[in-house]
Amino acid sequence: MSTDLINKYDLRVPRYTSYPTAPHFSDQVNGQVYKTWLSELPPDTELSLYFHIPFCDEMCWFCGCYTKIVKRYDPVKEYLDALLAEIDLVADALPGRFTAKHLHWGGGSPTMLKGEDWLAIMTKLRERFDVADDAEIAVELDPRTATEDYVRELELAGVNRASIGVQSYEPKVQEAINRIQPYETTKQVIEWLRAHNITRINMDLMYGLPYQDTDEIERMIDMTVELQPNRIALFGYAHVPWMKSHQKLIKEETLPDAAERWQQFTLAVERLKERGYVQIGFDHFAHPDDPMANAVETGELHRNFQGYTTDTAPAMLAFGASAIGYLPQGYVQNELPLKAYRQAIYSGILPAAKGIALSADDKLRRDIIERIMCDLTVDLGEACAAHGIDVATLDKDVEKLAPLSADGICTVDGHRITVSEDGRPFIRLVASAFDAYLESGQGRHSKAV
Missing domain, CATH: 1.10.10.920 (Arc Repressor Mutant, subunit A)
Known part of the structure; x- marks a missing residue:
């Protein structure tokens, strides 16, 4: 594609993990509206459950998520107590006991939770929901802080899919985004996961980061394919320092321009396809025997806040500060900051702060x-x-x-x-x-x- 066309269409548009998108949510959807929507769900509705863990022990400068940096476990424990209480509030608002087929933990970093925390969460969920025997239980995992004992605790909790954030293997790039993560660290964690029966592996890569070039992109793809993940997400770095102030720490002169980003993207796509992966939509790739590749063929592929998915549930209930869920009636986003989230829960109120009813x-x-x-x-x-x-x-x-x-x-x-x-x-x-x-x-x- 010509440079003129690349520059012509170098525009800002949503990723469409929802429609309408989050900037158009309003406070007309609150805890009472959410409670009504929950009460109206038919009892045979299949659910997905999403849990947001908004903590990291260090800020990655490329990050666009809602998270807080903590060095102590106490804030995490306080948050977990509120999360467990929210599960009860939501379950109490439902008109019966519902089945959950997909459970997903994102962040921040769910790796901030301790092993016993996973047992507490899953025990609570099984008290209040029917977690299907074949449910997908997925966790975003930070290889820098995971240990084999931790992976063993995830196995005991029933986790069967892990999503590994990589971004880049190049030390200069890692230093520029404040995420030092050697390739060997990532490889070791994936080996532990497979040894403990967590065999569905997703990996997240990025292009458009500071100091990246096409040579580095080619190496990144080849090194990732050696680890044989089932799915790969290839994200373009979104530089929005006016929204995420920590991104100001990334020097803009180190970022590739539109033409360079295009070259990095197209090289990565072609390299992944050459190595046997099926392109899903525009930024996901799956091994040919992965259910997501089959969903493309059957027209059953969907898209939600985690990106492309095989999840067909008509409702996703979201737990935790800032978490966004959806129901047939519309979208709901929880309170943030953390203080407002906890205050709502301990007042016995569903912590929904905004959303949108669908016309x-x-x-x-x-x-x-x-x-x-x-x-x-x-x-x-x-x-x-x-x-x-x-x-x-x-x-x-x-x-x-x-x-x-x-x-x-x-x-x-x-x-x-x-x-x-x-x-x-x-x-x-x-x-x-x-x-x-x-x-x-x-x-x-x-x-x-």
Whole structure:
């Protein structure tokens, strides 16, 4: 792709892990609204559960997550007590006992929890929910602080998937982002995980970091493939120092420009495909025998706050400060900072601070955007018919695709929108044509590539 086109489409758009996206949530959705939504769930609704652990022992300068740096365990224990209490509040609001098929811990760093904490959490969850025998129980793991004893505790808690943050193996890059993590450390933790029956391994890589170049990207891909992860996520670093002040510690002159980012991305994609991985959407890759690769073929791939997923649950209940969940009625985000989160819980109030109730138009656009993001194609006529909405209401949105179509990024054939293979990296731009909220939130989003 030409440099002119790369610069032309070097725009900030959402990652569409939800629609509408979080900048458009409001305080009209609060704990009482959330309680009502929970009470309205049909008892046979399959659930996903997400738990946010907002602590790290050191700040990685590239990080865009909500987290706090702590050097003592006491704040973590106080938080865990509140989290367990929140589980009770949510379960009490449900109209029965529900089954959970997917459980995911993110952060921050869930590795800040102690081994006995995992036992306490899983005991509480099994008291209040039916955790399916074949449930996926996934944990984001920091190799720098994990030990074999810790991995053994995860096995005892039933964890069967681990997501390993890597970013880069290059010492100069690691130093520039304040995350020193030798390759040998990552390799050792993965060996421990497999030895303790946690065999589903995800790895997170990044491009666009300070001092990265194509040679380093090629080495990073090859070293990662040697570790044989089931899934790989390839994220472009989002430099938003006006939102995350610690990113000001990264010198902007060390960051690659748009053309260099493009070269890094395309090299990584081609290298992963050459090594046998299936590209999922625009930034995930899966081993051919992984369920995610199969979901692409069957049209059952989905997208949620963890990115691409095989999770089909219509509701994800989110626990912890700042955590975002979804129900058929809309999205809910918990309180932050931690003090407000704890105060709500110990007042017996669900700690929801904001969210958004979905209109009929929101649900239509959400489904269209998800199919574009997952399948690279959507039939607008079929989507509108499923929602009982006239397809003509999308005419102005389709018109927005004219420049992208002219540049070969997508095609418009009647009501069928298809992203070209060359246009795959710009899939978020195609999806954004159907985002009715986009203009009022652009400054908060990452670049398209």
